[in-house]
Amino acid sequence: MTTSSLTFSPIPLPPSANPKYFSDFGRKVDGFDPSQMTPSQKDEIINNLYKHSVLLFKNTKITPEQQYELTHSFDPAADTYGHGNNKTGNTKSSILHPDLKTIPRQPQVQLIGNGRVPGEYEGLDSPQLRHPHHKTFHKSPVSQEDEDKGITRFYRWHIDAALYNLSPPKVTSLWAVKVPQGHTQICRYDDGTGDELPVPLGTTAFVSGKNMFDILSPELQSLAVRTKVRYAPHPYVWMSKAHALPTGLGIENEGLELDLEELPEWEESKIKTFPVCWKNPVTGSLHIQVHPCGAHQLLIDALPTGSSKENALYPDGAHITDLTKVREILYSLQRPGISPELVYPQDWEEGDLVLFHNRGLLHSVVGAFTEDQLRMFHQCNLAASDDPIGPNEQDIKQYA
Numbered sequence: 001m002t003t004s005s006l007t008f009s010p011i012p013l014p015p016s017a018n019p020k021y022f023s024d025f026g027r028k029v030d031g032f033d034p035s036q037m038t039p040s041q042k043d044e045i046i047n048n049l050y051k052h053s054v055l056l057f058k059n060t061k062i063t064p065e066q067q068y069e070l071t072h073s074f075d076p077a078a079d080t081y082g083h084g085n086n087k088t089g090n091t092k093s094s095i096l097h098p099d100l101k102t103i104p105r106q107p108q109v110q111l112i113g114n115g116r117v118p119g120e121y122e123g124l125d126s127p128q129l130r131h132p133h134h135k136t137f138h139k140s141p142v143s144q145e146d147e148d149k150g151i152t153r154f155y156r157w158h159i160d161a162a163l164y165n166l167s168p169p170k171v172t173s174l175w176a177v178k179v180p181q182g183h184t185q186i187c188r189y190d191d192g193t194g195d196e197l198p199v200p201l202g203t204t205a206f207v208s209g210k211n212m213f214d215i216l217s218p219e220l221q222s223l224a225v226r227t228k229v230r231y232a233p234h235p236y237v238w239m240s241k242a243h244a245l246p247t248g249l250g251i252e253n254e255g256l257e258l259d260l261e262e263l264p265e266w267e268e269s270k271i272k273t274f275p276v277c278w279k280n281p282v283t284g285s286l287h288i289q290v291h292p293c294g295a296h297q298l299l300i301d302a303l304p305t306g307s308s309k310e311n312a313l314y315p316d317g318a319h320i321t322d323l324t325k326v327r328e329i330l331y332s333l334q335r336p337g338i339s340p341e342l343v344y345p346q347d348w349e350e351g352d353l354v355l356f357h358n359r360g361l362l363h364s365v366v367g368a369f370t371e372d373q374l375r376m377f378h379q380c381n382l383a384a385s386d387d388p389i390g391p392n393e394q395d396i397k398q399y400a
């Protein structure tokens with residue numbers, strides 16, 4: 001520990017965040033120089049990421065090669081970008097591709113942001129970047145009048161994951177190269193709760209999957225540890241015509257998903273079925289990790305023998321294929337975990353490097369930029385060499 005010279009301290013929280021949920025969440029790391037990283041520093045960073053979910057390094061300079069090296073050290077057997085690198089026409093209708101520009105000499109690193117980059121940048125010829133705007137995705141976006149007053153939304157709560165064929169990356173790294181200054185915005189939930197959250201312009205919002213699990217009632221925790229989510233094949237193509245809820249936490253039930261026959265060719269064996277709760281490899285904690293937009297079906301196990309059935313949800317188990325019901329159940333498990341006091345909105349400054357535990361939290365793009373506001377980030381994650389692990393026997397005994 002003492003040899004690596006890194007120090008870890010709590011990240012500063014905004015007044016909206018309730019500190020009781022953040023004692024373990026988020027650490028600022030000092031003493032790290034990406035050009036001099038040592039194996040022991042990498043080990044310490046990996047260990048701390050699993051314990052604290054978000055690591056923030058200020059005033060960093062990191063090349064795409066170094067960013068790849070650091071990200072890769074979490075999963076040495078992984079090598080390709082989290083969504084794969086092949087832009088072979090068959091997934092071009094996916095909703096993700098327009099937002100990504102690949103850095104040619106290090107294709108696992110993407111340039112993301114907003115505005116047109118002047119001139120050549122990292123081998124890209126004046127790339128045009130686009131910050132996703134919720135009005136392109138939400139069913140009922142904020143009115144222009146409200147947007148002019150600085151009202152915004154969570155764009156889409158998610159895990160960085162292809163959710164088909166490839167396994168969810170363990171970590172994502174985000175390095176802020178250019179951050180436009182602007183006014184605080186108000187992120188509105190617009191789900192009838194009146195919830196809202198002041199956010200820095202263009203924040204990335206994070207919520208802990210562990211908090212999401214810990215705050216649930218025993219009945220919902222029992223359901224969470226017994227449930228698996230089966231994702232649609234090519235989920236981002238499947239949902240490409242659908243619209244999101246105003247919270248960005250899932251899809252409206254409008255029947256706009258493509259029929260499975262309309263999708264690009266897919267194989268049963270490549271469909272992903274993941275537990276609702278993913279077990280943290282260092283702490284053993286359970287994190288609710290569901291990408292609600294891509295969820296297609298739920299597989300619920302019956303209560304284990306000997307558990308009390310009193311108040312239990314689905315005590316005999318179930319296979320839920322009705323999409324409305326699937327979404328309703330997931331929303332009941334996830335909505336409590338995104339309430340304003342549980343959100344950490346990163347207030348980006350140029351030179352910030354953030355590593356986040358992609359298997360331990362959900363995150364969302366927030367806010368809206370004007371065309372002339374230039375924002376540039378380097379993002380890297382790698383499709384993992386294994387799938388996440390769910391609750392073990394002990395967890396089932398404790399919570400089911």
Ligand SMILES: [Fe+2]
Pocket residue numbers: 158159160363
């Ligand atoms: Fe993301």
